[in-house]
Amino acid sequence: MMLQNIQLMARIAVSIVLEAAPFLLLGSLLSAAVDRYVDTERLAHRIPKGPLGCMAVGLLGGMVMPICECGSVPLARRLLGKGVPPLTAITYMLAAPVINPVVLLSTYVAFGGNLKMVISRALVVACSAALTGWLCGGRFCSDLNADSNRPTIRPDPNHLHSHGAQSISAGGHPRRLVLDLLSSGAAEFLDMGKYLIIGALTSAAFKVFLPWQLVQALAGNTALAVALLMLLAVLLCVCSEADAFVAASFVYAPPAAQLAFMAVGALVDLKLVGMYFSAFPKKIAWTLIIVPVVCVLGLSNLLMLLVG
Amino acid sequence: MMKRLLLTLDGAFVLGLGIYMLFLSQAEAYTAFMNPKFRPLTAAAAVGLCIVGAAFLIRSDGRTDRLRTLCFAVLGMLILHAGTGTLQSSSALTLKPPETRGEPEPLVIRDGQNYLKVNPARLFFLLQTGNALPVDQGVITRGIVRRTAELDRLDRFALLRGNMVCCLADAIAMGITVATDGLPAAQDGDWVTVFGRVRLLPEPHPVTDLGGSGEVPFSMVYDKALLVAGTVERIERPRFPYVFELPPSGKSPPRLTGGDDDY
Numbered sequence: 366m367m368l369q370n371i372q373l374m375a376r377i378a379v380s381i382v383l384e385a386a387p388f389l390l391l392g393s394l395l396s397a398a399v400d401r402y403v404d405t406e407r408l409a410h411r412i413p414k415g416p417l418g419c420m421a422v423g424l425l426g427g428m429v430m431p432i433c434e435c436g437s438v439p440l441a442r443r444l445l446g447k448g449v450p451p452l453t454a455i456t457y458m459l460a461a462p463v464i465n466p467v468v469l470l471s472t473y474v475a476f477g478g479n480l481k482m483v484i485s486r487a488l489v490v491a492c493s494a495a496l497t498g499w500l501c502g503g504r505f506c507s508d509l510n511a512d513s514n515r516p517t518i519r520p521d522p523n524h525l526h527s528h529g530a531q532s533i534s535a536g537g538h539p540r541r542l543v544l545d546l547l548s549s550g551a552a553e554f555l556d557m558g559k560y561l562i563i564g565a566l567t568s569a570a571f572k573v574f575l576p577w578q579l580v581q582a583l584a585g586n587t588a589l590a591v592a593l594l595m596l597l598a599v600l601l602c603v604c605s606e607a608d609a610f611v612a613a614s615f616v617y618a619p620p621a622a623q624l625a626f627m628a629v630g631a632l633v634d635l636k637l638v639g640m641y642f643s644a645f646p647k648k649i650a651w652t653l654i655i656v657p658v659v660c661v662l663g664l665s666n667l668l669m670l671l672v673g
Numbered sequence: 674m675m676k677r678l679l680l681t682l683d684g685a686f687v688l689g690l691g692i693y694m695l696f697l698s699q700a701e702a703y704t705a706f707m708n709p710k711f712r713p714l715t716a717a718a719a720v721g722l723c724i725v726g727a728a729f730l731i732r733s734d735g736r737t738d739r740l741r742t743l744c745f746a747v748l749g750m751l752i753l754h755a756g757t758g759t760l761q762s763s764s765a766l767t768l769k770p771p772e773t774r775g776e777p778e779p780l781v782i783r784d785g786q787n788y789l790k791v792n793p794a795r796l797f798f799l800l801q802t803g804n805a806l807p808v809d810q811g812v813i814t815r816g817i818v819r820r821t822a823e824l825d826r827l828d829r830f831a832l833l834r835g836n837m838v839c840c841l842a843d844a845i846a847m848g849i850t851v852a853t854d855g856l857p858a859a860q861d862g863d864w865v866t867v868f869g870r871v872r873l874l875p876e877p878h879p880v881t882d883l884g885g886s887g888e889v890p891f892s893m894v895y896d897k898a899l900l901v902a903g904t905v906e907r908i909e910r911p912r913f914p915y916v917f918e919l920p921p922s923g924k925s926p927p928r929l930t931g932g933d934d935d936y
Contacts, residue, residue, distance in 0.1 A: 373888055376755040380706040380840035382748060383694065387718030390725070547728030551687050552736070554725065559744035566747070568842065 374569040381565035382558075388471040389561060393553035395467060397546055412453055419502070420495050423456025427465035430457075437461050438637065442644045456498030459657065462605040462631040463490040472609040472627065482624065485668045486609075489628040493660035497632075500656055501649050564608070571597075590622035591665055595658065598630035605631035621669035625661050632657035679737040684730035686745035691722030693752060706755075707840045708917045781813050788813035788868055790936035793848030794836035794918040796871075797895045800849070806871050812900065814936060815866045815911060816848055818859040819892070824880065828853055831880055832867060832900065835889040835915045844915065846892035850880065852899045864910050869902040 412422050441458035445451060462468065469483055476482045598608070608630045612623040633654050641650040697703050698716040707715065781788045788811040791799065796814060799806065806812065816832040824830055833848035851867055859865050879896040 372754060372756055375751040376706065377842045378751050379748075379755045381842045383697070383706055383715060384711070384840040384842070386690070386694065386722070387714050390718050390721050394721070394725070541732075544728050544732050547725045548732045548734060551684065551725035551729035552734045554687060554722075555683050555729075555741050555745065556738065558748075559738070559741040562744040562748045565842075566751070572842065 370573050374566075374573045377569035377572060378562075378565040381568060382561060385471070385561055385565075386558075388467055389557055390550070390554055392467045393557060394546075394550040397549035397553050401546060401549070412449055414450075416452060416499070416502075419450045419452040420456055420498060423453040423498055424460050424464060424491050424495060426453075426457040427461030427463070430461065438641065438644055450502060452498045452502030454498075455501045455653075456494045459494035459497055459632050459653075460491055463487065463628070464494075468605050468609070468631075476609065482620065485624050485665075486627050489624060489661055489664045489668060490631060492664055493628065493632060493657045496660055497653060497656040500652055590618045591625045591662060594618055594622040594626040595629045595662065598626045599634050619669070621665045624669060625665035628665060629658060629661040632661065676735075676737050679739065679742050680733040680735070681730065682742050683737075683745065684726055684733060686726075686742070686749065687722055687729060688726030689749065690745075691719045691724075691726055694719035694722065704837075704913060704915065704917075705841070708837050710917065711839070783813075783868065786811050790814075792816070792916045792918070792936045793832050793834040794916045795936075796849055796900070797847045797893065798918055800871070800895050800898050808872075809870070811868065811870055811903075813866065813868050814900070815864065815908065817846070818861060818863045818865055819846075820858075820861040821880065824850065825858075828855070829899070830859060831892070831894050832865070833892055833894070836918050837915045838918075841888075841915075844889045846889040847894075847918075848892070849895045849898065849900045850878070851905070852901045853905060854901065856902060856905050859905055859907060864908050866904075866906045866908050867900060867902050868904040868906075869900045871898050872901050873898045 413419060437458045441454045444454040444457070464487055469487060472483045472486055473480070594612075605627075608627050612626045618626075638650075638654060641653045644650075645653065694715050697706070698712050698719060703709060703712060703715070779790055781790060789806065790813055793814050793816040796812065814832065816834040819831040819833055821831070829850050829852050831848055832851045833846040835844050836847045837844045849871075851869065852872075853859075874897050877896040880894045
């Protein structure tokens with residue numbers, strides 16, 4: 366029986382990877398392309414000066430410049446260093462991993478074409494990102510700007526997440542450029558894929574070995590389910606391009622908990638916590654952790670109450 | 674030396690995953706993991722993975738990560754260990770997707786009466802989406818019997834079928850309560866074919882103490898109708914234990930598995 370369960374766990378984990386792999390690959394290739402061909406310095410001069418404009422650019426940045434959460438922290442740091450307002454950079458950092466076509470499409474597919482879930486996810490993340498960006502950009506603006514030149518997370522020239530313009534002007538043979546791009550896509554896939562595999566395996570174990578009585582208790586109590594799945598999202602560190610599939614596999618949990626899992630996972634997880642404390646002052650780092658968690662907890666429950 | 678080895682392994686894992694996905698996307702075994710609807714998506718991603726994997730082998734970025742190499746090695750082991758589940762036929766790995774077979778005959782005629790072929794999950798969606806069957810329409814359906822103390826008292830059992838909406842991870846056992854009214858009781862876990870008619874209930878009658886069915890740990894039973902059985906016949910497990918119904922398919926049911934396997 367135990368052997369059968371382990372085999373079932375393996376098959377579930379593989380099925381999650383199979384389902385998420387196309388989207389992860391697409392995201393990796395897009396990310397690698399953006400990484401190489403988008404000039405962030407030129408972008409900084411085009412950002413509106415007013416707070417609403419800054420926020421809007423931050424929120425919608427992911428639509429034209431999608432990137433995974435592990436890439437968004439050093440990118441935001443770099444954007445800050447290049448003069449992009451904190452409100453824009455922080456909002457972009459938090460929103461881009463979710464408010465982008467690839468993640469929204471994967472959420473749509475994972476939930477069998479449930480548009481409510483897609484819109485709810487985008488809304489919860491957008492509100493949480495905007496509020497956090499506003500708090501960081503307003504209350505702690507001086508801290509952030511004073512600290513923005515601290516060389517804590519420097520883009521590694523060999524690392525895929527180095528988001529500079531240097532590669533644009535680097536030139537080179539077109540075939541070599543294509544090879545570099547594809548290789549970068551593969552490396553991005555590998556980097557993100559490890560979190561997908563860990564998440565898929567944990568999720569599969571959770572599904573196969575969790576006692577039925579406990580699951581019923583979890584499913585019967587919406588508030589508890591939301592909090593537990595949020596904790597799980599923080600611990601699992603699943604990539605935002607794949608977490609919709611993992612969330613969809615928690616079929617016994619209420620939609621509010623699935624939504625909270627998807628929303629908070631892209632904003633706060635174990636690897637991000639470390640990066641926040643490395644890249645930003647402590648006050649900002651705590652704001653980046655606490656505000657999104659509180660927002661997601663409240664908004665997920667509220668939205669699911671309103672739209673069902 | 675170690676760095677080169679890790680990078681080569683990384684590239685090989687991506688390439689290997691692409692080859693595996695390409696093969697699986699064309700094999701019958703795909704239905705043990707995924708809804709066949711996603712075959713083209715998996716195949717396209719597989720080709721992409723082969724290309725980027727090969728590119729990485731030729732020209733890697735030079736940065737290694739032991740954790741990612743380990744994770745992909747674990748994935749390789751999972752793939753080797755996963756098998757094809759209940760789809761144990763020798764043809765499970767043949768390159769012949771079952772859903773390419775012809776459109777099945779929708780009805781079964783027995784003792785001069787027509788029975789509509791409908792699997793328990795599709796029956797669930799038909800009823801759930803308000804597309805209730807005509808009162809006098811006979812139904813033939815197959816699934817796993819789940820018995821509980823509460824249902825036993827009422828001379829009923831739940832008939833369930835694992836429904837893979839997207840992939841195995843989100844599969845749910847779906848079905849309906851069957852009223853046997855004095856017929857010989859089927860055993861818990863038996864595969865049966867039921868000939869019967871749907872009867873709507875005046876009040877919902879939820880089944881609360883039901884576990885899963887087979888490999889699917891969670892279940893949903895339509896609680897506003899019964900399937901009143903005329904005949905319950907014990908059968909061998911069908912070739913395709915899972916079905917692949919999506920909620921809208923209550924209106925336009927897909928024939929993914931085809932032939933006699935499609936109910």
